[in-house]
Amino acid sequence: MTVYKSALCGCCEIWTEAAKEAGFHVVIEDMEDLSAIKQQARVPESMQACHTAVIGDDRKYIIEGHVPLEAIQKMMSERPDIHGIAVPGMPQGSLGMGYDPKAKYTVFSLGNKASDAPQSFMTMGE
Structure with a gap:
């Protein structure tokens, strides 16, 4: 996993x-401005x-924000057809x-197409 952060x-x-x-x-990549990474991702x-983090070898996923480890583990074990997961804010x-x-x-899933609306991937605290 490569994490881009301040x-x-x-x-x-x-x-x-x-x-x-x-x-x-x-792997940590400290940056002053993350806007280009977020746009590229x-x-x-x-x-x-x-x-913003990128994880995976053959299949890359985006992890945006304070995503819980359980959600990352679920995504990596299930390998859904999504672009990644995010916890906004x-x-x-x-x-x-x-x-x-x-x-x-x-925790929201991000679709493969830019036009795909985020969907609920996992609800925490229930």
């Missing part, structure tokens, strides 16, 4: 460390958050944002 972002650092501790091989503006209680397993927020 060197100054503490919540991104917490998220990245948690991914490492969960066994993901993580085709992350809709409504789904954007503070960091910075919801309180999400991984890196004062993690609380009871926090309620939605």
Whole structure:
């Protein structure tokens, strides 16, 4: 997994460390401006958050924002026909944002086409 983030972002650092501790091989690319990465990764503006990651070998997926590890593991085990998953904004209680397993927020799937509307992939805190 390659994570594109700001060197100054503490919540991104917490998220990245948690991914490492969960066994993901993580390469960090610190950047001042992530807008080009988000555009290249085709992350809709409504789904954007503070960091963007790319995961996979033969099949690449986008991970946008404070996506919980369970959602990443589900995506990687099921290999759905999607572009990636996202947690827009910075919801309180999400991984890196004062993690609380009871926090309620939605993980969205991003479609393969830019015109595809994000869909619910997983609901957290239920």
